[in-house]
Amino acid sequence: MFDLDRWREIFQSIGKNKLRSALSGFTVAFAILLFTLLFGMGNGLQNTFKNEFAKDAMNSIYIWSNYTTIAYKGNQIGRRVQFKNDDFTFLKETYGDKIQTISPKIQRSSEVVYKSEKDTYSVRGVYPDYYVLESAEMMDGRFLNFRDINEKNKVVVIGRMVEKDLFGQLSALGKQINIEGIIYQIIGVFSDPGGDSDERYIYTPFTTMQTMYGNNGYLDEFGITYNPDLSIDEAIAFGNKMLRELKEKHNVSPNDQRGIGLNNYATNNKEVSGIMGGLSILILVIGFGTLKAGVVGISNIMVYIVKERTKELGIRKAVGATPNAIVAMIIQEAVFITAISGYLGLIIGVGILELAGPSLEKYFILNPGVSQPVVIGATLTLIIAGLIAGYLPAKKAASIKPVVALNSD
Amino acid sequence: MIRIEKLHKSYPIGKEKLHVLKGIDLHIKEGEFVSIMGSSGSGKSTLLNIVGLLDEHDEGNYYLNGELIKDLNEKKAAILRNKFLGFVFQSFNLISYKTALENVALPLYYKGVNRKERLEIAMEYLDKVGLKAWANHLPNELSGGQKQRVAIARALVTKPKVVLADEPTGALDSTTTDSVMDLLRDINNEGMTVFVITHEEEVAEQTKRIVRLKDGLIISDELTSTGKAKAV
Known part of the structure; x- marks a missing residue:
C-alpha cells in the first residue's frame, strides 16, 4: 500500500x-x-x-410538606402534613428502579459556637446521598458516610463560608463546634458553585439530628435524584406519580397545591x-x-x-x-x-x-x-x-x- | 514491426465527418528509418497517433509487433506504449517542474523500475544524447535542441521497439535540426525502428525511406539515396 x-x-x-x-x-x-x-x-x-442551570444536580426532585389548603376525607383545612421515616422507606421501596439517590432531610436554624465566635446557620440532617443533589465539592476532609448514619455520629460537614466566619484563616477540619449545646466534630469542608448562601449550610447525619429533635421519626423533606436513564417526560411523569401517591397516603386532596410540594428539575430541564x-x-x-x-x-x-x-x-x-x-x-x-x-x-x-x-x-x-x-x-x-x-x-x-x-x- | 492494412480514420466536425485517412497500407520492418511526408492536413499526424496508440482507428487492421491492435482499453494501451513505443514530439512535451533527468526517468517509473536504478539508466541515456551535464536543469533552462534531445533520451530509456517522432525538428533551427537528425540516425544504426513525421524535405532526405501522404492516401513510397545505398 x-x-x-x-x-x-x-x-x-x-x-x-x-x-x-x-x-x-x-x-x-x-x-x-x-x-x-x-x-x-x-x-x-x-x-x-x-x-x-447546573447549580444543583440536573436530575433533582425535592418534596416537602406544608399546611393543607383544602379539607379532604374528613380532615380539616390547615392541617400540618408531617412526613415520617416510613415515607422514606415507602419511596425507596416503591421507586427503587427510578431513583438514583434519595435522602431525607431535617433542617433547623441553629446557633453555632466556636470559642468566642458564634453565628446562626441552617443545620441539615441528611443521608450521604444528599451530596449528589447539591453539586457540592469537598475542599477538605470527607462528606458524611453510612457509618455516620448507622452510628449516629456527632459529626458535621460545614460550608466554606462557615469555616471562614468561625475560623478565619485557620483550617476547621478536626475542630469541634457547639451546636445548640452539643459538641460536634468537623470532618469536612465543602464549596458549592451555587454561591455564598449554599456555602453557609452545615450537614450532619440524618439519624443524629432526628435523635436530637424529639426522636419521633419525623422528617421535613426528601431530596431525590432520578435515574438519569429516564427521559425528561418519564421523569416528569415519575415526579407527578410520587406526588399523587404521597398525597393519597397523607390524605391530602389531589387538588391541594400546598399540602405537599414537589419541585422537579425535569420540568425546568424540559424548557x-x-x-x-x-x-x-x-x-x-x-x-x-x-x-x-x-x-x-x-x-x-x-x-x-x-x-x-x-x-x-x-x-x-x-x-x-x-x-x-x-x-x-x-x-x-x-x-x-x-x-x-x-x-x-x-x-x-x-x-x-x-x-x-x-x-x-x-x-x-x-x-x-x-x-x-x-x-x-x-x-x-x-x-x-x-x-x-x-x-x-x-x-x-x-x-x-x-x-x-x-x-x- | 508495424503493419497497417486499409486504415481509415475520420473525425466528427459538428455534424459533418472529416475523413482524414482513407485507406492506408503500410508495412515497416524492424530497423527501418522511415519518414512520412505531407503537407498539413494530409493525415500524417493522425497516422502517427494511431501507430502510437494515442488514438484509435475506425476501420482496417493494425499490427504492432505482430499483435492485432483492436478495442484496446486505456490500460492495455498504456502498457503497450510503455513497452514498445517511445515518443518525440514537436513541442517536446517535457514536464516543466521535473529536471531533465527526472523527465527521462518518468517512463521507467511507470514501468515499475525502482528509483535508484531508474535514475542510473536515465543518466546513461542523457549521457548518450550529450546532456549529462544538464541532468539537473529544468526544461525552461534548456535550449530547444537540448529539450528535444532530452525528449529523445526519454523516448529511448525504456528500450522501445519503435521511436515515433512527430515533427521532431519543427521547432528547431537548421543547426540543431541536423544534430537531432544525427542522433536519430545513430539510434537507427543501433537497430531501432525510427518513424519520423515531417514536412521538411531536408529532414526526410536524411531518413532511409520516404512515404508521401496526400489527402489521406499514400501517393509515393520510395527509398532515399542513403536508403538505397544501404539496401545495395
Missing part, C-alpha cells in the same frame, strides 16, 4: 506547484478553521447556558433542553454550512487543477501511465492536501479558541471548544470530499485520449 515512489511524485508535484497547492490547502484550512471557530463558540454559548436543542440545531446548521462551502471550494479547485494538468497527464499517459495510475496520483495528492490543511485549520482554530476563550466570557461564551469526534468527523468529511472532488475530474482526465490531452494548452 505504501508506495514511496508515488509519495515522491506527489511531494514533487506539491512542492513545485506551491501556489496551486497553497490555494487548495488554504480553502480547506479556512473552512475547517471557520467550522472550528463557529462550532466552538456555539458550544461556548451552550456551556454558559448549562452552567446557569432548558428545548432552548439547548434550538442552539444545537443552529450550531449544526452553521457548521454544515461552513463545511459545505469548504467542500464546494475544494471541488472547484480540483476541477481547475486537473484542467491545468491535462497536458502533463497526457505526457504521462504517452510514456506509459495507466488511467488508474493517473487517478490514484491525483486523488492521493488531493487527499493529502485536504488532510494536512484540514488539520492545520483545526490546530489554528483550537489555538484561537484557547487564546480568546477567557475574554469571550462577557459575551456569554464559556469554555468554547470542539469535541474530538466532531473535529475528526469534519476532517473526514473534507477528506472524503477531496476524494470525490479529485476522483471525478481525475477520472475524466484519465479517460481523455492522450492525443487530445497533449494538444491542450
Whole structure:
C-alpha cells in the first residue's frame, strides 16, 4: 500500500506547484478553521447556558410538606402534613428502579459556637446521598458516610463560608463546634458553585439530628435524584406519580397545591433542553454550512487543477501511465492536501479558541471548544470530499485520449 | 514491426465527418528509418497517433509487433506504449517542474523500475544524447535542441521497439535540426525502428525511406539515396 515512489511524485508535484497547492490547502484550512471557530463558540454559548442551570444536580426532585389548603376525607383545612421515616422507606421501596439517590432531610436554624465566635446557620440532617443533589465539592476532609448514619455520629460537614466566619484563616477540619449545646466534630469542608448562601449550610447525619429533635421519626423533606436513564417526560411523569401517591397516603386532596410540594428539575430541564436543542440545531446548521462551502471550494479547485494538468497527464499517459495510475496520483495528492490543511485549520482554530476563550466570557461564551469526534468527523468529511472532488475530474482526465490531452494548452 | 492494412480514420466536425485517412497500407520492418511526408492536413499526424496508440482507428487492421491492435482499453494501451513505443514530439512535451533527468526517468517509473536504478539508466541515456551535464536543469533552462534531445533520451530509456517522432525538428533551427537528425540516425544504426513525421524535405532526405501522404492516401513510397545505398 505504501508506495514511496508515488509519495515522491506527489511531494514533487506539491512542492513545485506551491501556489496551486497553497490555494487548495488554504480553502480547506479556512473552512475547517471557520467550522472550528463557529462550532466552538456555539458550544461556548451552550456551556454558559448549562452552567446557569447546573447549580444543583440536573436530575433533582425535592418534596416537602406544608399546611393543607383544602379539607379532604374528613380532615380539616390547615392541617400540618408531617412526613415520617416510613415515607422514606415507602419511596425507596416503591421507586427503587427510578431513583438514583434519595435522602431525607431535617433542617433547623441553629446557633453555632466556636470559642468566642458564634453565628446562626441552617443545620441539615441528611443521608450521604444528599451530596449528589447539591453539586457540592469537598475542599477538605470527607462528606458524611453510612457509618455516620448507622452510628449516629456527632459529626458535621460545614460550608466554606462557615469555616471562614468561625475560623478565619485557620483550617476547621478536626475542630469541634457547639451546636445548640452539643459538641460536634468537623470532618469536612465543602464549596458549592451555587454561591455564598449554599456555602453557609452545615450537614450532619440524618439519624443524629432526628435523635436530637424529639426522636419521633419525623422528617421535613426528601431530596431525590432520578435515574438519569429516564427521559425528561418519564421523569416528569415519575415526579407527578410520587406526588399523587404521597398525597393519597397523607390524605391530602389531589387538588391541594400546598399540602405537599414537589419541585422537579425535569420540568425546568424540559424548557432548558428545548432552548439547548434550538442552539444545537443552529450550531449544526452553521457548521454544515461552513463545511459545505469548504467542500464546494475544494471541488472547484480540483476541477481547475486537473484542467491545468491535462497536458502533463497526457505526457504521462504517452510514456506509459495507466488511467488508474493517473487517478490514484491525483486523488492521493488531493487527499493529502485536504488532510494536512484540514488539520492545520483545526490546530489554528483550537489555538484561537484557547487564546480568546477567557475574554469571550462577557459575551456569554464559556469554555468554547470542539469535541474530538466532531473535529475528526469534519476532517473526514473534507477528506472524503477531496476524494470525490479529485476522483471525478481525475477520472475524466484519465479517460481523455492522450492525443487530445497533449494538444491542450 | 508495424503493419497497417486499409486504415481509415475520420473525425466528427459538428455534424459533418472529416475523413482524414482513407485507406492506408503500410508495412515497416524492424530497423527501418522511415519518414512520412505531407503537407498539413494530409493525415500524417493522425497516422502517427494511431501507430502510437494515442488514438484509435475506425476501420482496417493494425499490427504492432505482430499483435492485432483492436478495442484496446486505456490500460492495455498504456502498457503497450510503455513497452514498445517511445515518443518525440514537436513541442517536446517535457514536464516543466521535473529536471531533465527526472523527465527521462518518468517512463521507467511507470514501468515499475525502482528509483535508484531508474535514475542510473536515465543518466546513461542523457549521457548518450550529450546532456549529462544538464541532468539537473529544468526544461525552461534548456535550449530547444537540448529539450528535444532530452525528449529523445526519454523516448529511448525504456528500450522501445519503435521511436515515433512527430515533427521532431519543427521547432528547431537548421543547426540543431541536423544534430537531432544525427542522433536519430545513430539510434537507427543501433537497430531501432525510427518513424519520423515531417514536412521538411531536408529532414526526410536524411531518413532511409520516404512515404508521401496526400489527402489521406499514400501517393509515393520510395527509398532515399542513403536508403538505397544501404539496401545495395
